[in-house]
Amino acid sequence: MAVEILEQVSEMEGLSENSDLDLFEAGLLDSLAVISVIVQIEARTGIRLQPTDFKRDDIASVEKLTKFLENRGIKDASL
Template sequence: MDYKEIALDIYEEITDTDEIREDLDLDLFDAGLIDSLAVINIILKIEEKLGVSLQPTDFEKEDIATINNFIKYLNNINENN
C-alpha cells in the first residue's frame, strides 16, 4: 500500500484543498486546516480505506498533525493489524 497517497487522499478530502501536498511537515492544526471535529472524519476515512476499527484514543494529536506523521501512523496501523 502507498500510505503517502492514502494520507494525502484522506487529508485532501477532509481539508478540501490540495495545498497540503506543498509541505508534508506543516502542522495542519496550527494552520487551521483540521480541528477536533475533523479528527472524527479522519478516523472514519482510515477505517474505510484500511478496514480497521479505531477509537479517538488510539492515537495522539501529533500522529495526525502533519502528513509525514500521519504516513508513519498509517504504517504502524498496518504493522499491528
C-alpha cells in the same frame, strides 16, 4: 492514502508538497475534522480505531499520518 485523506478533510490541495505542515496550527483541521479523518481511515482500511489509539499529533501532518498508518501495518500509506 494519507495525502488523499488529509486533502479531502481539510479541503486543501497540494499537501504532498508540504508534508510536514501542521494542519492544526494552520487552521485546516479541528476536533470535528479528526472524526472525519478517523472515518476515512476506517473506510479505506477496514481497521477500527478508538480515540485512545492515537494522539492529535499522530494526524497533524501528512508525514505524521503516514508514519501512524505504516506503524499500524497499512501498506501504501503515503499514497
